Amino acid sequence: SAVISQKPSRDICQRGTSLTIQCQVDSQVTMMFWYRQQPGQSLTLIATANQGSEATYESGFVIDKFPISRPNLTFSTLTVSNMSPEDSSIYLCSGLSMNTEAFFGQGTRLTVV
Amino acid sequence: DAKTTQPPSMDCAEGRAANLPCNHSTISGNEYVYWYRQIHSQGPQYIIHGLKNNETNEMASLIITEDRKSSTLILPHATLRDTAVYYCIVRNAGGTSYGKLTFGQGTILTVHP
Numbered sequence: 648s649a650v651i652s653q654k655p656s657r658d659i660c661q662r663g664t665s666l667t668i669q670c671q672v673d674s675q676v677t678m679m680f681w682y683r684q685q686p687g688q689s690l691t692l693i694a695t696a697n698q699g700s701e702a703t704y705e706s707g708f709v710i711d712k713f714p715i716s717r718p719n720l721t722f723s724t725l726t727v728s729n730m731s732p733e734d735s736s737i738y739l740c741s742g743l744s745m746n747t748e749a750f751f752g753q754g755t756r757l758t759v760v
Numbered sequence: 761d762a763k764t765t766q767p768p769s770m771d772c773a774e775g776r777a778a779n780l781p782c783n784h785s786t787i788s789g790n791e792y793v794y795w796y797r798q799i800h801s802q803g804p805q806y807i808i809h810g811l812k813n814n815e816t817n818e819m820a821s822l823i824i825t826e827d828r829k830s831s832t833l834i835l836p837h838a839t840l841r842d843t844a845v846y847y848c849i850v851r852n853a854g855g856t857s858y859g860k861l862t863f864g865q866g867t868i869l870t871v872h873p
Contacts, residue, residue, distance in 0.1 A: 695860070
């Protein structure tokens with residue numbers, strides 16, 4: 648089955664800075680998604696990463712705060728911009744293809760201080 | 761996507777069957793029932809899904825009632841490694857919701873020796 652690698656696995660960042668999270672899949676996928684999991688909470692979908700075009704954001708999430716790129720069928724990045732302590736969460740990348748159900752990376756644990 | 765209701769927590773003895781219930785009384789005809797689990801500090805893992813027939817794979821069995829308003833995930837011989845949060849998700853197989861997963865709070869299953 649396909650494997651997603653996320654980098655970094657964890658980071659501690661200063662407020663006001665930005666962090667870019669990378670998601671690499673070992674095979675081509677039709678769709679890629681980004682989720683957020685706040686401490687003690689369930690997962691919430693941030694956006695669908697569209698290849699070669701702007702991401703589609705869910706209600707409550709905006710491009711200025713969470714810019715997303717997807718240059719090809721195996722790679723995507725999520726940037727968390729102008730971070731505040733409220734952005735401390737686990738950020739997860741998910742992939743989906745015609746031959747698989749949605750699968751997830753191990754996540755990036757972000758702490759903003 | 762239809763809303764799901766799950767008990768917040770359950771216990772199970774190692775080696776016994778774990779039966780995790782899920783209510784989805786507003787499910788529509790073209791919505792599937794999916795189960796994922798999230799072991800601590802990992803990304804969610806796909807377990808099984810079904811539309812109306814009972815399903816079985818190497819991980820679990822899924823029993824869907826005839827009216828499709830509820831389902832049960834069965835882990836036939838639970839082990840300590842099955843301790844996780846189990847998510848029951850109802851989603852449309854296509855359309856604008858394709859690939860998107862709406863996570864509820866899930867059931868924390870604790871398997872004890």
